[in-house]
Amino acid sequence: MIKFIIRGILRDKSKSIIPIAVISVGVMVTVMMSGFLEGVFSDVINQNAKLDTGHVKIMTKPYAENKEQLPNDLALLGINELIDSLNLNYPDLIWTPRIKFGGIMDVPDASGNTKLQGPGIGLAISILSEESGELQRLQLNKSLKKGRLPKRSGEIILSDNYATKLNISPGEKITFFGSTMEGSMVFQSYEMTGTVEFGSPLMDKGTFIIDIRDAQNMLDMENGTGELLGYFKDDKYDDQKALVIAENFNAKFQESKDEYAPVMFTLKDQNGLRESLDMGDAFSGIFIFIFILAMSLVLWNTGLIGGLRRYNEFGIRLALGESKNNVFKLLLIEASVIGLIGSIIGTSLGLVFCYYLQEVGIDISKDVANSTIIMPSVMRAYVTSDLFYIGFIPGLFSMLFGTALAGRGIYKRETARLFKELEV
Amino acid sequence: MKKEPIIHVKNVSKSYPIAGKEFMALKQIDLSLNEGEFAGIVGPSGSGKTTLLNIIGSLDKPTQGDAFVLNKDIKALSHNEAASLRNYHIGFIFQVFNLLPVYTVFENVEFALLLQNNSAKERREAVMRALNWVGLTDHADKRPDKLSGGESQRVAIARAMVKAPKIVLADEPTANLDSENAHEILKTMKKLNQELGTTFLFSTHDEKVMGYLDRIIHLRDGKIEKDEKNKL
Ligand SMILES: Nc1ncnc2c1ncn2[C@@H]1O[C@H](COP(=O)(O)OP(=O)(O)OP(=O)(O)O)[C@@H](O)[C@H]1O
Ligand SMILES: [Mg+2]
Numbered sequence: 218m219i220k221f222i223i224r225g226i227l228r229d230k231s232k233s234i235i236p237i238a239v240i241s242v243g244v245m246v247t248v249m250m251s252g253f254l255e256g257v258f259s260d261v262i263n264q265n266a267k268l269d270t271g272h273v274k275i276m277t278k279p280y281a282e283n284k285e286q287l288p289n290d291l292a293l294l295g296i297n298e299l300i301d302s303l304n305l306n307y308p309d310l311i312w313t314p315r316i317k318f319g320g321i322m323d324v325p326d327a328s329g330n331t332k333l334q335g336p337g338i339g340l341a342i343s344i345l346s347e348e349s350g351e352l353q354r355l356q357l358n359k360s361l362k363k364g365r366l367p368k369r370s371g372e373i374i375l376s377d378n379y380a381t382k383l384n385i386s387p388g389e390k391i392t393f394f395g396s397t398m399e400g401s402m403v404f405q406s407y408e409m410t411g412t413v414e415f416g417s418p419l420m421d422k423g424t425f426i427i428d429i430r431d432a433q434n435m436l437d438m439e440n441g442t443g444e445l446l447g448y449f450k451d452d453k454y455d456d457q458k459a460l461v462i463a464e465n466f467n468a469k470f471q472e473s474k475d476e477y478a479p480v481m482f483t484l485k486d487q488n489g490l491r492e493s494l495d496m497g498d499a500f501s502g503i504f505i506f507i508f509i510l511a512m513s514l515v516l517w518n519t520g521l522i523g524g525l526r527r528y529n530e531f532g533i534r535l536a537l538g539e540s541k542n543n544v545f546k547l548l549l550i551e552a553s554v555i556g557l558i559g560s561i562i563g564t565s566l567g568l569v570f571c572y573y574l575q576e577v578g579i580d581i582s583k584d585v586a587n588s589t590i591i592m593p594s595v596m597r598a599y600v601t602s603d604l605f606y607i608g609f610i611p612g613l614f615s616m617l618f619g620t621a622l623a624g625r626g627i628y629k630r631e632t633a634r635l636f637k638e639l640e641v
Numbered sequence: 642m643k644k645e646p647i648i649h650v651k652n653v654s655k656s657y658p659i660a661g662k663e664f665m666a667l668k669q670i671d672l673s674l675n676e677g678e679f680a681g682i683v684g685p686s687g688s689g690k691t692t693l694l695n696i697i698g699s700l701d702k703p704t705q706g707d708a709f710v711l712n713k714d715i716k717a718l719s720h721n722e723a724a725s726l727r728n729y730h731i732g733f734i735f736q737v738f739n740l741l742p743v744y745t746v747f748e749n750v751e752f753a754l755l756l757q758n759n760s761a762k763e764r765r766e767a768v769m770r771a772l773n774w775v776g777l778t779d780h781a782d783k784r785p786d787k788l789s790g791g792e793s794q795r796v797a798i799a800r801a802m803v804k805a806p807k808i809v810l811a812d813e814p815t816a817n818l819d820s821e822n823a824h825e826i827l828k829t830m831k832k833l834n835q836e837l838g839t840t841f842l843f844s845t846h847d848e849k850v851m852g853y854l855d856r857i858i859h860l861r862d863g864k865i866e867k868d869e870k871n872k873l
Contacts, residue, residue, distance in 0.1 A: 218755045218756070221744075221748070221751075221752070221755060224744075224748075225741070225743045225744060228743040228744075229742075229743040529739065530741055532739075533739050533741065534752075535700070535724070535727075536698070536700065536727060536733040537727065537728065537733070537752060537753045537756070537800075538724050538725065538726070538727035538728020538729065538731075538753075538756055539724060539728070539756055540720060540721045540724040540725075541720060541724075542721070543724075543756070
């Protein structure tokens with residue numbers, strides 16, 4: 218009997234095509250939106266993690282409170298010992314220091330006079346040490362636009378925009394003017410070896426990178442750093458784990474009288490990410506919910522109209538001795554089949570679209586050129602395993618739900634009435 | 642000993658609420674049919690023919706009185722019991738042919754058997770036998786829209802007959818047919834009545850139908866006016 222009914226729907230295109238189209242579109246949009254949001258969110262997380270926040274970050278309390286000002290006078294000291302103990306206590310993480318500092322870059326002409334100068338933000342990382350993993354993490358090889366990466370002390374790379382602004386090319390000299398941790402004036406000359414593009418408008422504006430040791434020397438921060446970043450060795454941010462580690466670490470220093478005691482923050486607890494990501498999650502949840510609701514309503518309606526057109530058929534089937542329960546049951550099975558087909562089509566289309574957006578992406582660098590938060594300049598979707606069911610299940614159920622509502626009409630009507638309608 | 646009637650309607654009334662008032666479609670009907678009869682309810686439009694057939698066919702319940710079909714009290718049947726009674730024992734033929742358009746002739750007839758737990762082979766045999774009765778074995782694989790009106794109604798007869806029911810209820814089966822096809826249909830049904838002993842109850846106001854009936858029950862305004870043997 219079921220086979221029989223399914224054969225019927227497959228033959229009657231008009232009965233199946235509208236609901237299948239509605240479900241396909243609904244499921245497709247759901248999958249697309251989810252994949253897209255998923256992609257954007259995880260890009261935001263990844264980019265923040267690698268460029269700024271780490272998976273967890275340790276700073277001194279006062280540094281953390283004023284971190285926008287890059288207050289290196291409040292830096293963490295004795296970091297080698299700290300890293301040793303961290304490695305012991307949290308073997309899942311790898312630790313790497315970074316110093317951010319402000320200053321002015323000065324490009325001299327042949328006679329040593331200033332040709333061009335402009336303010337910039339320095340980022341000192343363990344670029345010369347293999348095991349720090351910073352090269353891969355920041356994908357500096359990939360983001361290299363001109364020249365090469367620093368290979369030895371005294372070399373520097375600039376963000377491509379910044380280099381253009383300063384009109385400097387690889388091989389040329391550039392001088393940094395700034396102040397040490399203690400506040401005394403310092404200037405230091407570097408050889409510019411190349412330019413990079415971070416893919417984050419904020420970072421691309423005016424950033425230069427030197428090795429952490431050069432920075433420590435120059436800024437009088439021997440064995441010190443502004444920020445100590447921890448990354449999970451598997452490179453995946455796990456909020457749960459990060460929270461536990463941070464809590465555990467911070468508990469040790471809770472009672473500390475040292476006003477420069479270290480404090481650890483998780484990725485999401487920096488840059489207001491937790492709020493915005495949670496909000497994004499909530500929005501996509503609400504979005505999907507509303508979509509399912511709307512889809513159910515549309516399907517309920519098509520179900521009703523389809524149901525009315527089929528009163529004739531139901532009447533015949535009742536007369537042939539089928540029970541109302543059976544008619545209803547088969548109606549639901551039909552709905553499942555249609556829901557299944559629509560969901561498969563919709564999910565496939567949605568995945569194709571997400572795959573396209575994953576490979577190609579939407580370039581928003583123009584729109585976010587003045588962004589003050591770290592966010593990707595190309596929005597991408599990600600094809601994740603979630604996408605296989607996030608639209609599929611609602612697609613199937615909204616069809617079932619809509620049909621069930623419409624099909625109640627079979628019960629409400631008297632048998633003979635169901636029949637009367639087919640006499641006209 | 643006198644044989645129990647296959648259909649026994651006792652003092653049945655049926656009313657419908659219309660615009661707040663009760664409208665009596667059937668008024669205290671008494672009617673008995675014995676197995677193998679070929680009878681018809683004749684009356685003008687609105688006289689209650691369909692209503693009476695629906696009650697006998699367990700598609701509807703009387704407001705008052707009792708209807709027994711195959712010794713089953715229609716009023717007391719649950720919905721599922723009524724469905725089962727129709728499934729095994731009652732065949733319906735309607736004025737409009739009511740074939741399911743997406744299915745072939747074969748499948749339309751087979752549909753009636755799907756609710757019974759027969760094997761595919763048994764079903765196939767039964768369907769071909771029924772199509773043979775109405776002379777449509779050649780059209781088994783056609784869709785209903787490729788059939789003439791007469792052929793469609795013959796499929797409907799095959800569908801009603803395929804499960805070898807005790808009773809066939811035919812509500813104005815010739816109303817949409819030309820005279821030649823109407824005669825064809827009636828001959829077919831009369832033949833099945835004689836060969837298989839199936840009880841037929843028609844509703845009609847078609848003169849041609851009356852010519853074939855053994856017994857004519859005249860209905861007017863929900864009342865039986867006259868119940869007579871037909872002198873053929
Ligand atoms: N479900 C219903 N609700 C209200 N009135 C009904 C209903 N079914 C039938 N009637 C009324 O009952 C009366 C008898 O109807 P019925 O269909 O039995 O007549 P009929 O003899 O079959 O007529 P026709 O020859 O037109 O088919 C009619 O007046 C009809 O309007
Ligand atoms: Mg009628």
